[in-house]
Amino acid sequence: MTRLRRGLGIGLTAALLAGLLTPLQGAPAAAIALPSGFQEQIVFSGLSQPTNLEFASDGRVFVAEKNGRIKVFDDLADPTPTLFADLSTNVHNQWDRGLLGLALAPGFPADPYVYVLYTYDAPPGRTAPVWNDTCGDANNGQCVVTGRLSRLRAAGNVATGPEQVLIHDWCQQYPSHSVGDLAFGADGMLYATAGDGASFSATDYGQLGNPRNPCGDPPGGTMTPPTAEGGALRSQDVRTLGDPTGLDGTVIRIDPATGAAAPGNPLIGSADPNARRIVATGLRNPFRSTVRPGTSEVWLGDVGWNLWEEIDRVAAPTGGVTNFGWPCYEGNARMASYDNANLNLCESLYSGAGQTAPYYAYHHNADVVPGENCGAGGDAVGGLAFYPGSGGSYPAAYAGALFFSDYSRNCIWAMRPASPGGLPSPANIQLFGQAAASPADLAVGPGGELYYADLGGTVRRIRYFPGNQPPQAVITAAPTSGTAPLTVTFDGTGSTDPDPADAGRLTYRWDFTSDGTVDATTPTATHTYPATGTFTATLTVTDTLGASNSTTVRIQPGNSAPTAVITTPTTGTTWQVGDTLTFGGHATDPQQGTIPASGLHWRLRMEHCESVGNCHTHHLQEWAGVGSGSFVAPDHEYPSYLELELTATDADGLTSTTVRRLDPRTVDLTFATSPPGLQLSVGNFSGTAPFTRTVIVGSTNTVSAPSPQSGNSLVHTFGSWSDGGAATHVLIAPPAAGTWTATYTSAPGCTDSYGYTCTTSTDRPFLPAETTVLPLTGDDAYTSVGLPFAFPFYGQTHSTAWVSTNGFLSFTDPGSPLGTNTALPDPALPNAALYPFWDDLFVRADSSIRTATTGTAPDRRYVVEWRNIGMYGSTSARITFQAVLSESGEIVYSYADLSTAGRERGDSATVGIEDGSGAVALSYSTNTPDLRNGTSVVFTPPGGAPPTTGAVSGVVTNAATGLAVAGATVTLSPGNHTTTTAGNGSYTLPSVPVGAYTVTGTAPGGLSASRSVTVAPGGAHTVDLALAAPGGGEGEYTVTTGPRPFVPANGTVLPLTGDEGVTQVSLPFAFPFYGQPQSSAWVSTNGFLSFSDPGSAQPTNAALPDPAAPNGGIYPFWDDLVVRADSTIRTEVVGAAPHRQFVVEWRNIGHYGSTSARITVEAILSENGEIVFNYADLTTSKPRELGDSATVGIEDLAGAAATQHSFNQAVLANGTAIVFHPVP
Template identity: 60%
Template sequence: MSRSKSALRSALVASLIAAVITPIAGSEAATAALPTGFQEQVVFSGLSQPTNIEFAPDGRIFVAEKGGKIKVFDNLADPTPDVFADLSVAVHNQWDRGLLGLALAPNFPTDPSVYVLYTYDAKLGQTAPVYNDVCADANGGACVVSARLSRLTAAGNQMTGTEQPLISDWCQQYPSHSIGDLKFGADGALYVSGGDGASFNVVDYGQLGSPANPCGDPANEGGALRSQDVLTTADPTGLNGSILRLDPNTGAALPTNPLAASADANARRIVAHGLRNPFRMTVRPGTNEIWAGDVGWNTWEEIDRVVTPTTGPTNFGWPCYEGNARQSGYDSADRPLCENLYAGAGQSAPYYTYNHGAKVVAGESCPSGGSSISGLAFAPTTGGSYPAGYAGALFFSDYSRNCIWAMMPGAGGLPDPANIITFDGGASGPADLQMGPGGELYYVSLGSNQIRRIRYYPNNQPPVAAFTATPTSGSSPLAVSFNAGTSSDADPADAGLLKYAWDFTNDGTTDSTAVTANFTYATAGTYTAKLTVTDTAGATNSKTVTITAGNDAPTAFIDTPAATATWAAGDTIAFSGHATDPQQGALPASALSWQVILHHCITPDNCHEHPMNTFTGVAGGSITAPDHEYPSYVEFKLTATDSGGLTSTSSISVQPKTVNLAFTSSPAGLQLTVGSATKTTPFSLTVIQGSTNSVSAPTPQSQGSTSYSFTSWSDAGAQTHVITAPATATTYTATYTGSAPACGDAYGYTCSAGPRTFVPADQTVLTLKGDDAFQQVALPFPMVFYGQTYSSAWIDTNGVLSFTAPNGSSWNHGAIPSAPAANKPNASVYPFWSDLDVDASASVRTQLSGSAPDRQFVVEWRNVRFWDNANARVSFETVLSENGDVAVAWKDIDTLATEQGSASTVGIENAAGTVALQYSLNQPTLRSGNGVLFHPPSGPPPPTGGTLTGKVSASGSGAALPGTRIALSPGTATAVTGADGTYRIDGLAAGTYAVTATAPGGQVATGNAVLTGSGGATLNLGVPLQDSFGYTATPGARSFIRADQTVLSLTGDDYYQQVTLPFPVKFYGTTYTTAWVDTNGVVTFVQPTGSAWNHSAIPSAAASNKANAAIYPFWEDLNIDASASVRTAVTGSAPNRQFVIEWRNAQFFEDTTARASFEVVFSENGDIAVAWADVDGTTFEQGSSATIGIENASGTVALQYSLNQPVIRNGTGVLFHPPA
């Protein structure tokens, strides 16, 4: 079976009613969509809202349940757990609150300590229980609680003694972002995470509630800003939104913590803060690095990395930042703590982010929209049971999307955000990830009340037993029909050949071997029917179901509310119901239980669930309708259980009353913030009547050349305030006053904005196409830009023109100036920097007009599409003038805010990323027929500091190394070498710099440079491109030899073919006469065990889908379709023959519009060369997701020329030369 390249979405089902707990060893979770060879299996089922799993060294498994119970299984085959501890009286289990964190002492059970982290059912200073898990208006902020970290002591499978609280803190006004996770580091420290406890509906800085600010925070320092509390010293520090590093014996800070000298005990504990909801975290194996998943508001999910917990503390910026950008709701509120961060007080960027509106992996079927990162776990670097490519990978999950991904290891073994694969596209409400015995991934399925395992089978996969039984209960004698037609096996060889064995009474006797069967249970009783399925290799899988004869299930009826009922936030909703049973008649209230669930939707058909309340043993009651974003609705579920344990569930959904609120500004076209989002006026929103909504009028704002300051709201509210949605449509208007600001930067550039004639570029259409691609062009005249003269430029599909070689396409726009980084250029003009796509209806074009010395070079992006909105398009241009002027202009802009610039940057920036003139950032002020002229200063330019130049070459050969990253320390200045291996960094202060050059293959050279004043320095570096066997690599210009003699029969996706070599080839000391050619750009001298679709760093051990003794001219996920071929040719005569293998016009799986040609040339003298042709500006084609190099048969030695670096160009190649 070929590997799965897409994921299947499963519906989120948060089943909250406990059933009989059953271990199902090897039972398949049939909805899982996994890579070839992997199966998802249910290990334990019937739990009640499991939240956390921990594996003890002695083989026991501890599972925490949200309501407060901790259960322990003796092993993975234990059918019945013991209740280790029941903390339900102390635990507040409502909404997202509950028992969420669990950890065992590292040397458990020698140290019998079990650590728990939970929401405490009382405010600080009170004693639980106060609410008994029932609070009528929890998300209205009426149920203020706290949280507790405690240590329990194990004696066998039971807790002994009393709970030992270590910390009581974390004031929480709202029922989400409660408490988080527990992990032990390699240093023996106990790490603890907790959320901010703030509102998830409105901007919350402590102004909410009645009475307001029940946590007692200073003004402008409450709510979400509690996550920045360690920055304020006037009041005691709280622990919300932070990660702690503790002595596990006492709960006190360790003496090596970064703030160990503080007089504040809580401040001493904190090693990271500025987090919203770090619900789950993990420790990178062999380190003390903390990797936390921070659940975002409505835009970004984050993976945050605390590299060294003993330095810092690390501030990740929430609520002032979400993802890499300012959080617009809190930015608009102008709170002092955020303004200090915006002024440069310092925060750390996330390691990785993904947008709620985007796929994590392009083309996957995991949904976008609702998002909540819910688990992280590292695969072991050695000794695991998964293929070698997963060694050190970071698995992460999303509860809302029901998916698990693997961030595969890159350079230095760190997870590579550019190399993420969809691992489990059909997970069921993953709430925690954990690596278990054998290095296998386990996850807690809150969606199905199960613990699941993902197991790898390198050879034959077992079948999946599945069947229906109709009916499963009823009066005796009970005739039941069984059908196993949905059983399956992933191996094609087993199709139609599975064998079935039915045991209808679980007595060890096979009662039938047919696919379908009938059986009559003559005697009343409870029976277990079992199906065992066997494949052609003898692998088996079983499934059971309970049959009850002599008893009929009850029927549950919901009397109120009616299906037509509607509600406004704050309304009281009464509910009632009853149940009848054929044997018992009317069931008593004690047989009834209720679940109240809020469905939070991104669109009306894309929802996830928040459990609000549970009620047991009652026929009815009431709740307060939630204050929540729209779309959302409330579901009531009634479950009736008869005396025989049979159940019936009925549910009804009630919809909210809504109202349209309109927002406008005077003048129109400015931006206003409602909740977490900032939009351009006029706009309207549909909200729930009675809901609270924070509104803010950002100030100042620019429109064209005018700056506007906020004056007043039409409802007389403050600049930032909260409105309660009325029952009738209402318009809210923010009034501004304007003034004309100056436009210039520190270098001396000035700008003038206004009407500007758009100059079409109709001379040359570039080959630049697709998403995230760039192309180098020669400039028709030298261009002076920020005092430097340039002769070429790189044009990016994402609306950027850069005078220095980019390090990846610039898809992620941001504020300027900023230091150079991956996917972020400098020395650039940004006419419309956004996430754009040059599709078949778009083009990038150039034109030269005029005559020297008054020539103009026009670069036009025509009709380009927005990546996140296929219906939005825009045209714009950059005009470079020979006198140094730079102009940008726009056309074809309609009324969409995105086309008007609400998600783009416009401006210019110097090469060092230290000076910029930012005309617009995320402001919808761009109009057709307008533009901006950037004019350089007259006279001598102001001093810009020193300049470091140099060239990076391969040691020995002296060949230039393009694409080498240059990094300076101290400081953040970086550069990337151009095609000739040269680099330049401007604007450096005087001093001594340590310079590190990292080649595309990861090889490193270092040196020191000394700069004095505004002078310059030159540092040339030689990078050793040689492996331990003695092979050397020489990159450079290389003729491409077309292989036009033989066309192989090798076609399709993920296939390989054996070929006979025309002469013996000696490779890493071994002589070979045959080779296997793979569609995915690999030639190997040993027979593969599968096609090598998943490229990675080399060297690495051989594994399924990854051979060794290989040459990797362009190892990527490729497809040889009808427009492509793999071909061979022999040239020359002995002893100087060459054997050429050419992949011609191969298609990329990730981007079917991208293609590339490349080849391997074997020479009779032992040389091996690789070369490339037909490469355009697409970063895929330039190698941004490919491995290039050679590797020995044991996977222990390799010479990696490039890994995921866009350094491939037409007419170039690499010669690998063996040792003498």
């Protein structure tokens, strides 16, 4: 399903048909529900699909229309806009393409430039117009277009001089996921967003469409798995080598005067001009963006496909390229359709750094705020706007809030900070506007009021009244036209006032002819218009305190509306994808006779339904001034149907509209596996076979048979499809129903590289847990529990576990209840976990989660039971299951009260175990209904000594050429593991002890690269390195160890005492860090300092890199520490410029949980960018003092790149310094 297609779309309402620009200052828009004290008012109407609005400092308002026209209003009271610029010849306005981005220079109007981002109506290398907004088969990928970012010079209210094109790129094959938005950061740089330009109906890696591979991804590419790089994978193009980088699916940061990459960009040293521009990637359809005031943080609304809408945050655009993971990820989870296609670009992301998680994501089938009545299923996150932190007219609770909207749900929310001055909190979201009018863009405008662009043709504002609220006037009138004399009945009883004291006490004044005379004062009235003419009737309602509001309606006596008639296609006409349908019609008028073709206007739209009655609209095509024509039936998901609309307008402006519904011809396609019960993907749907999908005849469907799959102690390997296709291939829906079967070969095999095995047993009794009921209720909760014995798991012992309502427990804090299951292993949280039934579950009133301990040492068992647990989305389903942890390390999952329903047997659940790195796991089943009452799944640890080492291997290439580098040196730090690459660039480091390492590759000519890896017991880890030449200190570091003198900091004692403190300090010089100068830092009691506010002291360390806070960090000893009475944290500046050093010393610091442990640690920041960690007073007999629960390393501001020395390893030593050198 496509998302921005709805975000642009496309839904045409009566307001769009008005044809006249009518200022309605203060006119009410009564449908929206707002918090007490707020009212919505229509500011401008009669616009043609407004997509963006910008407020100038001189009071002017600029509005972009999707068709390519920009209009400017002198102020909010201006009734008639001026056409600032008409780019419609260049703009491709079809489906979700058009003029979408608009921004004013920060110094406007003194800096007189207006910036635009639009879909350019031509393929690469050609000149617009090519398609003229009427591409007949746009959704077959044949109408390839590009994107253009330009600036226009303003002279008063009109553009003067030629359009200055800054960037012409963004190849787009399909008619959605086009260009996006524009915004300026506090740094004065221009930020632009864009979508992937790929299919929204099928899994698109470049194999679809006609022509094939029109965007050259890469030129001449085969577009077959696993090496394909096209389609949605264009969003990962910056990670590919050997072909020019495209800008699809990215955020770019540019110089607004030239369009060149802005100074300080993460890849500024690249030879590729587009790569130099990119600051974020991995986006599907970031239709709307905003910048947090006073910063250069870019916040994005990325429209999702199957499950999730995302709000993403680019926290530090210059700190490293942020990868949000599309199409390999959607929300926090792997995107199953692309995962199952086994594409290298995704598989390397899964096994490598993964994606930066959304700042906030909401599921298509869930409320954003419980009980909000916004609907679900049809989702398109749209406008974003920050409310000012001070000085606004709204209540103080909204200071610093992020307002966001969903076009399909027609709702607006406020994500408010948890505390004043903080970031918006996903835990503090309020429904702000319910039943809004197609909100496509949000902006905070004059007076600190929220405005939004309504695709139906209006601009609206939401005003706060701290005292008396004015009433809202509403008129109904019938008839509004007809033969004179014309008697019209007027009704104002729909007018309301939100103040209870005014209920039933409004007064009414009617002026039927706009002559200033009050013609009636009753709620309802009639008036006869004796002669032909056009009149405006006005109703003014006033409350008891004198506040009033007016609204109008146009009356035309002596004129009757025409009657529009569609002759073809006839009622009942059906279609399949690719059919050419002709249309024709006419209109007659009582006064004028036959309406000429110039008075006819046709619109074609698609209603795409998530379920029966839950539809959203795509505007596909328009034809003006014709009586007939034709179009090609589009390719789209089912359920959906077409509507052909004809509007006839007579000489006096009266209209008549008629609509013909055109349903598709459909076919049922059944998909099966042999053996049955395995997973298959069709389009965006993944499920347990067999299943049947209803699709439109002729539609393009991508089918995937993931391999291998495990279940019921077997490993299933794909063999063939019944149609002879590859594991992933395209299926064009035939006219007749049929069955497609994927055949697998099955073999025993339920084991992992560590040595765990799994079996099933029918003789393990279910052990009710009757001792403790955990405090877990409702949806999405978790809690920690102490274990009664040290439980051995993947070579580690654990004394604490975190139990989630969603059917798993983990031995590390998962951070949230994590209701969306994934396949195992997965480096994303949770890790070090047991998954007896990981699914989206719900602890209802008759449910409980319970624990008990049975037996005596050394044969004790700890039982966690999920009793009578509900399933999200079902009020009746209940399941009972348990995990039993034995003191020996054995793990048993048992089940009771499962019905025969697939979901209760696990067809949307993950069952298995996983190690702490998320690199090694044993999966019993993933989304397959293999569970049974009375059948236990038993996980047995290896009988011999568990492995204590793993292996690291990979391929080293030249980042500039993509060629393998032979003879490169590969080193792991810490430790003494070194090897040299073979002729094909490959290397292997066997028998690496378990732990966290930095892998560094070097080659002659100054080529180098580093990546982090956490080696798991028995794990085989792939770390590929792309060596680059020195980049001027833009973010590469090398690390060495050796003797350095400890430099005591005897200057300033920081005001940090006790547990969990953090304070900001000014640096004595501009310290270069990952290519950016830093002037201040936050120092934490927990052994680190960071160049961005960590928000708290952050006592829980993590492996690096990690996008979660803290970021931009220097971590000499990140652990849970305490500043005791005999402890201090101190700073001092030593040396003279340009060789100064800033020393931060944690002196005699205690460890949380120990009253005796003390360590002394320091970080020395040199003016040349060098960083030194040094240590004193470490007790060699205490592993914790040597770092066995600490992180040691440095990390960039985005949490995307890091050089990690050690993670939870006792490798530190007194007198041995760790030195980080920036690459010169």
